[in-house]
Amino acid sequence: MGTEVSDGGGDAYLDERLARYDRWLHQGRIPTSSRVIPVRESLSTQQWVLPGEQVLEILREARSVALTDCECRTRYGRCDNPIEVCLLIDEAAEAYIAEGRGRRVTLEEAAGVLRVANEHGLVHLTIYNPKQQVFAVCSCCSCCCHDLQFLKLYGRDDLIAHSDYVAVTDMNACTHCGDCVDRCVFGVRLWENDRVRYDPDACYGCGLCVTVCPAEAILLERRGQIEG
Helix, strand or coil: CCCCCCCCCCCHHHHHHHHHHHHHHHCCCCCCCEEEECCHHHCCCCCCCCHHHCHHHHHHCCCCEEEECCHHHHHHCCCCCCCCCEEEEHHHHHHHHHCCCCEECCHHHHHHHHHHHHHCCCEEEEEECCCCCEEEEEEECCCCCHHHHHHHHHCCCCCEECCCEEEEECCCCCCCCCHHHHHCCCCCEEEECCEEEECHHHCCCCCCCHHHCCCCCEEEEECCCCCC
16 A cells, blocks of 8 residues: 555646536536446355456456556555556546557456555545446555546545445454555544544445455445445
8 A cells, every 4th residue: 555645736637627527517428527346355155146246347348458558656656565566447448458558458458456455555446437338447545546546635435435335343253453554545544542433334345445454344235235
């Protein structure tokens, strides 16, 4: 995870991009700017998973996939996370390949990119275009990603849609090691009196905490089906 950013003022790139998204949202051209996709490894084989909710399922249905550098990390360079992690789909993929800005990859190669992204604690976001189609799957850090900066610096939680999952912790099994706190990009998991505290209602369901819990105390459950 990259360094924290404390002030979003004076960033012309972010301001211009936010104005563009607001215009598209107001016109009804996009539902959100992006949507959180849970990492595949965090989903148990017993869970019912809609095809559109997992990155590999999205890519499997694509006609073509291209790999390109992350625009945000290339621009800001605030962390040492991998750069070549953005996956483009169909028309966007073909356009980037034709322009020499991306290279065609197989599903297996894309899966390898996603594994590396997960190892670095990057959040998978699908990116919408004005036709309300997903044209990219990005692996994002909180210090460089424009959408995560909108959330953290501008409080624009309306721009990122939650996944259909919530990370639920069995507090009886939790060892309070803090790995999930360090892993949580959205600040949902916190330290309080040397214990882990979390708010499931605020969880975006990315699944990053699940993949590092040594006690296997965290599971992703479908949103709205969690027992009280």
